[in-house]
Amino acid sequence: MTEPAIAFRGDLATPRSLRARALGLAAPALAWITVFLIAPLCLVLAVAFCGRGDYGQIEWRFTSANLARALGCAADGFSDVNLRIAARTLWLSAGTTAICLVLGFALSLVIATRRPALRALLLAAVMIPFGTNLVIRTYGWQLLLAGRGPLAPIAAALGLSEPGLALYPSPIAVWVGMVAALAPFAVAPLYAVVERLDWSLVEAARDLNAGRWRVLRHALLPQVAPGLTAAAVLTFIPALGMFVVSDLLGGAKHMLIGNLVQQQLARDWPYGAALGVWLIVATLAALVLARRGPDRARA
Amino acid sequence: MKRVGATSWILAVATLALIWLPLAAIAVASFNAARFGAEWKGFTLGWYASLFGHGAAVTDRALLVPAIRAATANSLILAAASTAIATALGTALALALEAAPWPRRLRAAIETTMRLPLVVPDLLLAAALVVAIKVLAAFWDAAAPGMAAMIAGHVTFQVPLVALVVHARLRQIGVAQIETARDLYASRWFAASRVVLPQLTSAIVAAAMLAAIVSLDDFVVSFFTASPRTQVLPMLIYAQAKRGVPAEIDALATLIVAATSVAAVAIVLITRPRRST
Amino acid sequence: MRLLIILLLCGGVGSAADVTVYMYSEYIDPAIPGEFTAATGIGVTLDVYEAQEEMLAKLQAGGLGQYDVVVASDVMIAQMIALQLLAPLDKRLIPNATHLWTRFADPVYDRGNAYTLPYLWGTIGIAYRRDAFAAPPTWAAVLDPAAAVGPFVLMDEARSMLGSTLVHLGRPANSRDPADLAAAAAALGAAKADARCLGFDNGVAGLRRVAAGEAVAAVTYNGDAVREQDVDPGIGFAVPAEGGIVTVDNLCIAAKAPDPAAAHAFIDFLYRPEVAARNAATMRYATPNQAALPLIDAKHRADPGIYPPDEQMGRLHVLEDLGADTRLYDETWARIKAE
Numbered sequence: 001m002t003e004p005a006i007a008f009r010g011d012l013a014t015p016r017s018l019r020a021r022a023l024g025l026a027a028p029a030l031a032w033i034t035v036f037l038i039a040p041l042c043l044v045l046a047v048a049f050c051g052r053g054d055y056g057q058i059e060w061r062f063t064s065a066n067l068a069r070a071l072g073c074a075a076d077g078f079s080d081v082n083l084r085i086a087a088r089t090l091w092l093s094a095g096t097t098a099i100c101l102v103l104g105f106a107l108s109l110v111i112a113t114r115r116p117a118l119r120a121l122l123l124a125a126v127m128i129p130f131g132t133n134l135v136i137r138t139y140g141w142q143l144l145l146a147g148r149g150p151l152a153p154i155a156a157a158l159g160l161s162e163p164g165l166a167l168y169p170s171p172i173a174v175w176v177g178m179v180a181a182l183a184p185f186a187v188a189p190l191y192a193v194v195e196r197l198d199w200s201l202v203e204a205a206r207d208l209n210a211g212r213w214r215v216l217r218h219a220l221l222p223q224v225a226p227g228l229t230a231a232a233v234l235t236f237i238p239a240l241g242m243f244v245v246s247d248l249l250g251g252a253k254h255m256l257i258g259n260l261v262q263q264q265l266a267r268d269w270p271y272g273a274a275l276g277v278w279l280i281v282a283t284l285a286a287l288v289l290a291r292r293g294p295d296r297a298r299a
Numbered sequence: 300m301k302r303v304g305a306t307s308w309i310l311a312v313a314t315l316a317l318i319w320l321p322l323a324a325i326a327v328a329s330f331n332a333a334r335f336g337a338e339w340k341g342f343t344l345g346w347y348a349s350l351f352g353h354g355a356a357v358t359d360r361a362l363l364v365p366a367i368r369a370a371t372a373n374s375l376i377l378a379a380a381s382t383a384i385a386t387a388l389g390t391a392l393a394l395a396l397e398a399a400p401w402p403r404r405l406r407a408a409i410e411t412t413m414r415l416p417l418v419v420p421d422l423l424l425a426a427a428l429v430v431a432i433k434v435l436a437a438f439w440d441a442a443a444p445g446m447a448a449m450i451a452g453h454v455t456f457q458v459p460l461v462a463l464v465v466h467a468r469l470r471q472i473g474v475a476q477i478e479t480a481r482d483l484y485a486s487r488w489f490a491a492s493r494v495v496l497p498q499l500t501s502a503i504v505a506a507a508m509l510a511a512i513v514s515l516d517d518f519v520v521s522f523f524t525a526s527p528r529t530q531v532l533p534m535l536i537y538a539q540a541k542r543g544v545p546a547e548i549d550a551l552a553t554l555i556v557a558a559t560s561v562a563a564v565a566i567v568l569i570t571r572p573r574r575s576t
Numbered sequence: 577m578r579l580l581i582i583l584l585l586c587g588g589v590g591s592a593a594d595v596t597v598y599m600y601s602e603y604i605d606p607a608i609p610g611e612f613t614a615a616t617g618i619g620v621t622l623d624v625y626e627a628q629e630e631m632l633a634k635l636q637a638g639g640l641g642q643y644d645v646v647v648a649s650d651v652m653i654a655q656m657i658a659l660q661l662l663a664p665l666d667k668r669l670i671p672n673a674t675h676l677w678t679r680f681a682d683p684v685y686d687r688g689n690a691y692t693l694p695y696l697w698g699t700i701g702i703a704y705r706r707d708a709f710a711a712p713p714t715w716a717a718v719l720d721p722a723a724a725v726g727p728f729v730l731m732d733e734a735r736s737m738l739g740s741t742l743v744h745l746g747r748p749a750n751s752r753d754p755a756d757l758a759a760a761a762a763a764l765g766a767a768k769a770d771a772r773c774l775g776f777d778n779g780v781a782g783l784r785r786v787a788a789g790e791a792v793a794a795v796t797y798n799g800d801a802v803r804e805q806d807v808d809p810g811i812g813f814a815v816p817a818e819g820g821i822v823t824v825d826n827l828c829i830a831a832k833a834p835d836p837a838a839a840h841a842f843i844d845f846l847y848r849p850e851v852a853a854r855n856a857a858t859m860r861y862a863t864p865n866q867a868a869l870p871l872i873d874a875k876h877r878a879d880p881g882i883y884p885p886d887e888q889m890g891r892l893h894v895l896e897d898l899g900a901d902t903r904l905y906d907e908t909w910a911r912i913k914a915e
Contacts, residue, residue: 006400008399008400015399015400018398018399018400019399019400019401019405021398021399022394022395022396022398022399022401023395023399024395025391025392025394025395025398026391026392026395026396026409028387028388028391029388029389029391029392029413029458029462030392030409030412030413032388032454032455032458033412033413033415033416033455033458033459034412036428036451036452036454036455037415037416037419037424037427037455038412038415039431040427040428040430040431041419041423041427043427043430043431043434044423044426044427044430047430047434056636056903056906057636057659058433058434074907079911081911081914081915082914084914084915085914102310103310103311103313103314103317104314106306106307106308106309106310106311106314107310107311107314107315109303109307109311110303110307110308110311111311113302113303120567123567124560124563124564124567125315125319126315126318127563127566127567128322128556128559128560128563129318129319129322130318131512131516131559131562131563132322132516132555132556132559133515133516133517133518133532133533133536133555134516134518134533135518135533135536135537135540136321136322136325136533136536136552136555136556137318137321137322138321138540139321139325139536139540139544139552140320140321140322140323140324140325140552141321141324142540142544143321143324143325143328144320144321144324146788146790147727147788147789147790148338148788148789148790149324150324164789165727165772166727166774166790169774169775176317179317180317180318180320180321183314183317183318184318187314212304233418237418237419237420238420238421240420241420241421241422241423241519242420242422243422244518244519244537247541248537248540248541250775251774251775251776251777252732252768252775252776252777252913253768253773253775253776255913255914255915258420258422259913260914261422261426262422263910263913264910265426265429265430265523265633265637266429266433266633266634266636266637267629267632267633267636267906268906269430269433269636272426273426273430276423276426276427276430279420279422279423280419280423283418283419283420283423287418338788362606362622429637429638432637432638433636433637433638436638440641440832442638443638443639443641443642444637444638444639444642445642523637526639526642527596527598527621527623527639527642527643528596528621528642530623538601538624541626541777541778541781542601542626542778542780542781542784543780543781543783543784543785543787543788
């Protein structure tokens with residue numbers, strides 16, 4: 001049965017021929033992503049199930065020992081170190097995401113309510129650090145948190161630390177570094193929805209003498225919910241894989257999954273691949289939750 | 300009247316401070332006469348001079364400036380090559396999405412594949428490439444870290460960005476114009492090149508600039524896929540940061556931030572909403 | 577730090593002969609690559625690493641066909657030979673190899689010097705601020721929270737740090753006993769948990785923090801510390817009284833080296849007595865080149881930080897390859913870093 005021709009974008013053609021033509025346009029990009037991302041990820045999965053040689057090489061025999069070791073079940077008994085690292089990573093990622101959402105939302109509100117000229121300036125001001133590479137931004141925190149830097153005396157005066165002691169490596173340094181690194185990721189999607197906010201709802205709520213919290217919860221949040229979800233996903237997932245911040249500001253004292261993968265990847269291939277597999281699982285879980293979450297809230 | 304509460308103001312200012320303070324600290328350090336450390340020891344432009352070849356050749360610095368030059372060259376070459384490829388592929392993909400009546404499932408599949416590199420942590424992208432190179436190297440000698448591998452990785456995460464930006468603009472332009480042009484007996488080619496493309500150009504340029512910035516900034520993918528001859532700037536800065544940074548790197552970083560500022564302003568100007576033609 | 581001779585801009589990598597060298601950062605006199613190029617016309621590309629494990633990982637991750645000359649520590653050699661990462665040396669192309677100090681010839685890890693020739697040797701000890709310590713510190717200053725005097729930095733290199741810890745605990749530096757390693761893990765874990773521990777860093781970074789006054793002690797290699805001493809006399813270096821690790825770094829040729837001829841030429845150049853002498857003197861490390869010894873400044877020859885006196889040599893341990901037991905150290909280290 002031949003397909004009837006349809007009118008599409010001013011053209012009269014069969015859907016199949018239109019699709020064929022379009023597929024030709026799309027194929028190179030899709031092929032690239034398949035060859036350089038999807039196929040390699042499958043290889044990671046395969047290597048994760050491979051055996052380990054004496055010095056960490058890949059031996060092509062099936063074993064689930066690496067995945068088990070990644071969860072802590074090593075040959076010499078159970079060790080909860082990896083699970084603690086995973087927990088620390090999840091906690092850090094979730095926490096910094098939450099903070100970034102709050103900060104990003106506040107910043108978006110302020111920017112969106114300025115005059116257009118000032119708005120453009122502020123947006124550029126947010127974009128510039130976003131466009132500067134992460135290593136530079138994180139290294140800057142090393143300068144700020146150094147023992148002879150500007151913040152150490154303040155911390156000492158507040159009794160949070162001894163005079164002259166560097167404020168890094170420390171958990172606080174890692175949290176601050178992560179929030180500073182991820183905040184711009186959260187601002188973009190949030191600003192996109194805040195810009196299109198229907199302020200009339202907010203004003204109506206205020207006219208009805210609603211308190212600030214009520215205005216927030218009932219007039220603002222429902223409108224920005226999709227932006228919040230997008231921002232959460234765009235912040236949480238990169239956070240899961242971060243190792244630069246904890247490397248430069250954590251001094252190997254606050255290992256995250258990212259550091260673990262970085263360390264083990266070329267020293268013990270199957271183990272590194274196994275860690276990568278668990279990272280894939282965590283990413284997928286986050287994506288699934290992000291998709292289900294708003295639906296469930298609506299129900 | 301759109302009022303914003305004091306809390307929001309405080310948080311907003313704090314956020315801006317949080318993302319700008321490190322850059323400010325580096326800028327200040329680039330003028331600090333101290334060799335290492337954060338203690339202020341006097342103002343100097345010497346580190347900038349050293350970057351451009353006029354510094355005293357102290358033993359531990361003698362190899363630094365040539366290394367910076369090489370890394371800058373590599374970064375630019377990598378960005379240029381990957382941006383060119385990614386812009387072509389991404390624009391084609393964006394056009395393809397609107398060029399046919401896709402059934403829902405197929406369109407969703409295409410969009411998911413398109414978005415995949417963006418939702419995967421870049422560490423995974425890099426790790427996957429490294430494992431793939433390792434496995435391939437067993438039978439194919441040419442499989443090795445290097446510029447080709449870096450380009451492969453960079454294009455992978457640039458294509459979705461370009462496609463999204465161009466596609467958004469395509470949706471904005473809308474079908475009506477094309478249909479009108481075709482109704483007026485314009486050829487397919489005319490409709491594409493004279494009606495759609497001019498309006499798309501600014502979006503393509505903005506997308507390319509965005510892709511270039513992302514490539515220049517990338518550290519993780521480059522770190523895992525580079526060969527000794529293809530070290531790029533972020534890798535050099537990272538290696539220095541792990542060793543105790545000489546002040547030339549502060550000067551370099553400040554220059555990079557300045558260049559990024561110019562590019563950011565350019566992008567904002569290019570993508571400013573214009574009156575529709 | 578890398579030195580990329582402008583070959584790239586002159587139209588084509590590989591059109592001129594080039595030797596790619598992979599070694600520790602700041603481990604060669606910066607003038608030597610240029611001298612080699614002037615003498616032979618072969619360009620030098622220098623790539624650096626911070627720790628032995630990093631070097632091994634890079635070679636296994638596909639770097640094998642990208643490096644010509646690799647500098648590797650004694651502890652890594654047997655492993656690298658087993659992993660087929662090294663190519664045998666053609667001694668006919670290295671006439672200067674005869675200058676090798678007999679004491680370093682025919683080592684346990686490479687019988688007959690088939691794959692390696694020693695490059696420089698040195699010790700791992702503690703760089704410290706003199707004003708913070710009345711007497712040169714022992715390992716307790718960095719491994720025992722009770723004895724720590726101020727902020728300290730540990731070395732981010734597995735065998736080196738674990739070996740030093742084992743020596744501090746009075747255990748064999750190459751112990752295969754899981755109980756010994758568990759004890760070392762406990763000690764390092766306790767040190768790391770202390771608030772004054774500034775974490776694990778490579779030797780040079782730790783040294784810089786001592787130089788900047790942010791730490792009072794850091795585990796480093798002797799040469800780096802002695803060089804810093806010249807700039808800042810307030811810094812001292814000592815191999816603790818309990819003993820320490822002595823390492824011999826070796827020149828090797830990668831199995832898939834792009835230009836083995838250039839690689840051999842580079843090694844031969846480094847073994848010229850005057851070149852070896854200058855390299856060792858500038859970098860403040862000890863040379864294994866017998867003919868070079870008389871050419872070195874007497875001041876450096878007499879410096880115990882560079883050439884440990886015989887009585888100290890007796891307390892220095894050499895790290896050995898442990899074959900299948902290597903994974904014990906890998907896992908212990910992974911666990912220590914991960915806590």
